[in-house]
Amino acid sequence: MQAAxxxxxxxxQLKEMWETLRQNKAAVVGLVIIALLALIAITVWISxxxxxxILPYDPNxxxxxxSFIWPNAxxxxxxxxxxxxxxxxxxxxxxxxxxxxxxxxxISLSIGVLLGSIAGYRGGKTDALIMRTMDVMLxxxxxxLAIAFMAALGKGLDKAVIAIGLVSIPEYARIVRGxxxxxxxxxxxxxxxxxxxGDSRIIFKHILPNIISLIVVRATxxxxxxxxxxxxxxxxxxxxxxxxxxxxxxxGRARGFIFTAPYTLIFPGIAIxxxxxxxxxxxxxxxxxxxxxxxxx
Numbered sequence: 001m002q003a004a005x006x007x008x009x010x011x012x013q014l015k016e017m018w019e020t021l022r023q024n025k026a027a028v029v030g031l032v033i034i035a036l037l038a039l040i041a042i043t044v045w046i047s048x049x050x051x052x053x054i055l056p057y058d059p060n061x062x063x064x065x066x067s068f069i070w071p072n073a074x075x076x077x078x079x080x081x082x083x084x085x086x087x088x089x090x091x092x093x094x095x096x097x098x099x100x101x102x103x104x105x106x107i108s109l110s111i112g113v114l115l116g117s118i119a120g121y122r123g124g125k126t127d128a129l130i131m132r133t134m135d136v137m138l139x140x141x142x143x144x145l146a147i148a149f150m151a152a153l154g155k156g157l158d159k160a161v162i163a164i165g166l167v168s169i170p171e172y173a174r175i176v177r178g179x180x181x182x183x184x185x186x187x188x189x190x191x192x193x194x195x196x197x198g199d200s201r202i203i204f205k206h207i208l209p210n211i212i213s214l215i216v217v218r219a220t221x222x223x224x225x226x227x228x229x230x231x232x233x234x235x236x237x238x239x240x241x242x243x244x245x246x247x248x249x250x251x252g253r254a255r256g257f258i259f260t261a262p263y264t265l266i267f268p269g270i271a272i273x274x275x276x277x278x279x280x281x282x283x284x285x286x287x288x289x290x291x292x293x294x295x296x297x
Contacts, residue, residue: 020289027285033278041095057085059092060243068261077267080254086264089245090271096246097275100161100239101226105219107165112172113215117203119173120180131177134170142167142225143232150238160239164229168222175218179211213290220286224279231272247272 021027047054057075062082069079077086119130137145149163180203183189189206208215233239234248242249247268254264 017289021285024285024288026281027289030278030281030283030285033274034282037094037098037275037278040091041098044092045095055085055088055091057088059084059088059245062243068257068264070261071263078261078263080250080264081257081261086250086267089250090247090267093245093247093250093268093271096157096240096244097227097230097272100157100164100230101223101279103161104164104168104226104229105222107162108168108222109172109215109219111165112169113176113208115169116173116176117180117208120177121184121203121207127177130173134173137167137170138174143229146229146233147236147238150233155238155241157240157244160230160233163233164226167229168225171222172215172218175214176208176211179214180207183207183210217283217287217290220279220283224276224283227272227275227279 021031043054062084064083066075066079066083067081069075069083071078075085075087077090079085080089115130115134119127140148145167146163149166150159153159153162184207189202193202230239230246231248231251234246234250235252237249237252240246240249250268251265251272254261254268257264
């Protein structure tokens with residue numbers, strides 16, 4: 001029998017990964033919630049682009065005569081201190097939270113993978129310089145570092161994306177560096193070097209594809225952290241600015257009404273919790289699915 005027959009086909013690998021993920025009920029629940037949130041965010045975004053109102057009320061329209069109406073058949077989540085419909089604002093805030101989460105992770109992932117690859121492959125003084133810089137960033141709590149970046153950049157959604165993306169760079173850099181250090185002396189890397197492949201080709205063609213599972217799992221979990229950081233900056237008044245709806249900003253502006261109108265905090269808090277939990281559940285399940293030792297054969 002030829003050796004090629006022993007090679008596992010890509011289709012069978014994908015099938016095993018899917019079966020492992022499907023058997024993890026928590027991961028499936030997380031995936032369904034993420035898909036639902038993404039569908040809501042995309043639908044709201046498209047409706048705004050083409051000028052169609054699909055939400056029950058304009059999320060930014062205020063009517064002081066309807067302030068602090070408790071949840072009822074007309075206003076499912078009630079209204080806030082300015083008379084704005086909370087259900088419409090929470091649905092509208094989905095696109096902002098997911099946009100910041102995904103974009104911030106894309107920024108930190110791109111830069112972190114690049115820096116980690118250079119540090120792990122080059123070694124020596126280059127490795128020391130890059131990783132000591134990452135260590136300094138990791139020594140500062142991420143939310144404090146994000147606040148410092150926001151103080152330098154200013155308030156606003158675009159600034160929040162950049163700040164959250166920057167503070168997460170060290171995590172990806174360390175993961176990639178450690179992975180490259182463990183595989184760069186393997187035979188296939190040495191063979192690629194012998195036949196004349198350049199450093200960049202070896203890194204991106206031969207090394208990174210073999211550690212992509214670690215990066216994907218960390219990126220999935222990183223989105224949940226980015227959503228939390230977005231909410232934290234919004235709570236402090238440094239993120240998305242009024243009148244746009246953002247869950248953390250809604251919490252921050254409602255904290256003075258915790259006893260008189262607790263629902264104004266409960267519903268945004270639930271939205272944040274469900275989103276973060278969904279990405280964490282799916283990330284844990286994805287980690288098992290991408291691990292050959294954990295797959296269902």
